[in-house]
Structures are given as structure tokens and as C-alpha cells.
Amino acid sequence: MNNCIYKGHVARKRFGQHFLHESTIIDAIVRAIHPEQGQAIVEIGAGMGVLTEPVLKRIDSMTVIELDRDLVTRLSSHPFFKSRLNIIQQNAMMVNFAALSAARGQPLRIFGNLPYNISTPLMFNLFRYIHVIHDMHFMLQKEVVNRLVSGPNSKNYGRLSVMTQYYCHIIPVLEVPRTAFRPVPKVESALVRLVPYSKLPFPVNDFSKLAALTRLAFNQRRKTLRNSLSNLFSAQQMAEQNIDATLRAENLSVEHYCRLANLLAERPVSQD
Numbered sequence: 001m002n003n004c005i006y007k008g009h010v011a012r013k014r015f016g017q018h019f020l021h022e023s024t025i026i027d028a029i030v031r032a033i034h035p036e037q038g039q040a041i042v043e044i045g046a047g048m049g050v051l052t053e054p055v056l057k058r059i060d061s062m063t064v065i066e067l068d069r070d071l072v073t074r075l076s077s078h079p080f081f082k083s084r085l086n087i088i089q090q091n092a093m094m095v096n097f098a099a100l101s102a103a104r105g106q107p108l109r110i111f112g113n114l115p116y117n118i119s120t121p122l123m124f125n126l127f128r129y130i131h132v133i134h135d136m137h138f139m140l141q142k143e144v145v146n147r148l149v150s151g152p153n154s155k156n157y158g159r160l161s162v163m164t165q166y167y168c169h170i171i172p173v174l175e176v177p178r179t180a181f182r183p184v185p186k187v188e189s190a191l192v193r194l195v196p197y198s199k200l201p202f203p204v205n206d207f208s209k210l211a212a213l214t215r216l217a218f219n220q221r222r223k224t225l226r227n228s229l230s231n232l233f234s235a236q237q238m239a240e241q242n243i244d245a246t247l248r249a250e251n252l253s254v255e256h257y258c259r260l261a262n263l264l265a266e267r268p269v270s271q272d
Contacts, residue, residue, distance in 0.1 A: 019047050019048050019050065019181060019182050020047075020050050020051065020113055020139075020180055020181055021050065021180065021181065021182050022179070022180035025174070025176055025180045026050055026051060026054060027054070028174055028191075029051060029111075029137070029139070029174065029191055030051065030054045030055055030058075032137060032173045032174065032191060032193065033055065033109070033111050033137050035055050035058050035059050035062075035109070036058070036059065037058070037059050037060065038059075039059065039106070039109050039134075040063075040100070040101065040104035040106050040107065040108045040109060040134075041055060041059060041062040041063070041108075041109050041111075042062065042063045042064070042065065042097075042100060042108050042109070042110045042111075043055070043062065043063070043064045043065065043110075043111055043112055044065050044092045044110060044111070044112030044114065044122070045065065045066060045067075045092070045112045045113055045114060045115065046064035046065070046066045046071070046075055046087075047066070047068075047071060047113065048071065048074070049074070049075055049078060049081065051111070051113065052064060052075070052081065052085070053080060053081075056080065056081065056084055056085075060084065061084045061085070061086065062084070062085065062086070063085070063086040063087075063088065063100060064085055064086070064087055064088070065088045065090060065092045065095055065112075066087065066088075066089060067089065067090065067091050067092075069089060072087055072089045075087055092112075092118075092122055092125075093118070093121065093122060093125050097110075097126065097129040097132060097133070098129055098131075098132050100132075101129075101132035101133075102132075106134075107132055107133055107134035108129075108132060108133050108134060109133075109134050109135055109136075110126070110133060110135075110136045110137075111136065111137040111138065112137075112138055112139070113138075113139040114138050114139060114140060116140075116141045116144075116185070116187070119138070119140050119141065119144055120144065120160060123138075123160075123164065123194075124163065127163065127164075127167050130167050130168075130196050133196055134196075135193060135194065135195045135196070136168075136193070136194040137173070137191060137192070137193050137194075138191070138192055138194070139176065139189055139190070139191050140189065140190060140191075140192060141187050141188075141189060141190075142175065142187065142188040142189055142190045143156075143187065144160070145172055145190040145192045147160050147161055148160060148161060148164050148165075148170050148192060148194075149161075149170050149172060149192075151253075152250060152251055152252060152253050153250065153251055154250065155250070157250050158218050158221070158249075158250070159214045159215060159217075159218040161254075162210075162214050162254050162257050163210075163211070163214060164194070165254050166200070166202070166204075166210065166254055166258070167196055167197065167200070168194040168195055168196050168197065169194075169195045169196075169197060170192060170193070170194055170195075171192065171193040171194075171195070172190060172191075172192050172193075173190075173191040173192060173193050174190065174191040175188065175189075175190045176188070176189040176190060176191065177189075201254075201255075202254060202255045202258035202259075203258070204258050204261045204262055204265070205261075205262050205265040205266075206261070206264075206265040207261075209261040209262075209264040209265045210257060210258060210261035212264075213229075213232070213257060213260055213261050213264060214249075214257060216228065216229065216232070217229060217249035217252070217257075218249045218250075220249070221248060221249040221250055222248065223248065224245065224246050224247065224248055225238060225243065225244075225245050225246075225247055225248065225249070225252070226238075226245035226246060228248075228249065229260075232260075232264060233260065233263070237263065238260075241256065241259045241260060241263065242256075243256055243259075243260070
């Protein structure tokens with residue numbers, strides 16, 4: 001595939017770069033984000049600044065995270081952006097969002113057109129900072145958004161569904177056609193809003209147990225729970241949690257996974 005040159009910039013495939021250019025879509029995204037003066041706004045993957053500029057027309061300053069140094073140079077030399085952007089040239093996976101929030105003295109409002117190749121690990125990473133996040137608006141592969149919102153008994157329901165629904169209320173906002181980007185991606189996209197719960201519906205005592213449990217179950221999603229979780233629970237123990245051991249990973253609700261995670265957390269730590 002040939003490199004795509006857009007506005008003088010060669011889109012880097014390794015960074016998963018696809019730049020929004022459709023003005024009606026850009027306007028709709030900014031309206032959905034609804035940035036307001038004084039808020040701690042953070043954009044992940046500012047790119048050409050097509051979302052940055054209309055957001056900055058509503059507020060005085062914001063933080064942008066951009067890994068591509070050529071794009072950082074563009075952003076830092078842009079006459080409208082000068083002195084109004086706090087630019088962090090870094091992989092978003094390495095950014096300390098808690099420190100960003102502390103510097104602003106308030107929770108963060110995060111948005112971005114996320115590269116498809118890092119969207120899922122990046123969201124898992126952001127869950128580590130959920131206590132300092134007010135909300136998130138992300139452009140994602142439509143298939144990923146479908147997985148985020150899916151409930152039990154669906155092919156799309158998986159570990160990402162459980163982990164995201166544990167932390168956030170999820171609202172699909174806007175479907176975006178492939179033609180709204182340059183270069184044109186092979187997949188459709190969608191904008192989604194993630195709003196962290198002020199009070200978790202099904203709190204777990206040790207989140208690492210939920211993470212491990214869902215990984216184990218969904219890595220063997222074709223097996224019954226009796227088989228996939230046999231090293232952790234007996235069929236009797238599952239039955240005590242109102243869980244049928246003949247079901248599969250995709251049949252359990254978020255609440256059921258949280259119950260099992262808490263059961264796991266209650267066990268004494270082995271001294272071996």
C-alpha cells in the first residue's frame with residue numbers, strides 16, 4: 001500500500017494514522033464533547049489539529065498528547081495554537097494522567113481519534129486512572145464500539161465489554177463513514193462516550209481478580225465454565241453464586257463476574 005500524503009504529511013501506518021477531514025462530522029464530534037471554559041480537556045492523538053482547533057475556539061487552553069514529532073512541530077508552530085496548548089510528545093500509554101489531573105486540580109475530560117491498533121490496550125490503561133477522569137469521548141472502530149456496549153449472550157460480548165461496563169456507562173454517539181478520513185480506512189468507525197460511574201454498580205474487592213478471571217474465561221470462551229474455570233471454582237461453588245456451570249463465558253453478566261471475583265479475593269493467599 002502506498003503512503004498517503006495529507007496536507008503535506010505522510011500518514012504513518014505504524015502509528016495507525018487516519019485523519020478526519022469531513023467538516024460536518026468534526027462539528028458533530030465537538031458538539032458531543034461540549035468543552036467548556038475552565039475544564040481540564042485532554043486530546044489523545046491531536047494529529048493535524050482538526051478537532052483541536054474547534055475545541056480551542058470554545059476554551060482558552062488544553063493538553064494534547066501526540067507521539068509523531070512532525071505533527072508536534074506543526075501543532076507547536078500553528079499561530080492559533082501558540083501558548084494555548086500544553087503539548088506532551090509521548091506515547092499515551094506512558095502518560096501519567098493522575099499527575100495531569102492533579103496539575104489542573106480537577107478530573108480530566110479526555111477525547112481522541114484513537115489509532116485502531118492501540119485503542120483497546122489504551123482504554124484498559126486509562127481504567128487505571130478512572131478516579132481522575134470525568135468522561136471520555138473516543139473515535140473507535142465500529143466493531144470495538146459494538147463490543148463495548150454488548151450484553152451477555154452475544155457474540156460481541158467479551159472481556160472488553162465486561163471490563164468497560166464495570167467502570168463506565170457507555171453511550172454510542174455517532175457513526176462515522178470510512179470516507180470521513182484520509183487515508184480511507186478499511187473499517188467503519190463510531191464515536192462513543194464513556195462516563196465513569198460515581199458509584200460502581202458491582203464493586204469488587206480486588207480488581208486484579210476480575211481482570212484475571214475474565215481473561216481466563218474468555219480465552220476459552222467455547223468451553224463451559226465447568227471446564228474453563230475448573231482450577232478456580234467447583235460447580236457447587238458456582239451454583240452458590242446462582243451461576244450454571246454448563247454456561248459459557250459469554251453467558252455471564254458483569255454482576256456474576258464481579259461475584260466470582262469477590263469470591264476469589266476472599267481466599268487466603270498461599271504461603272508456598
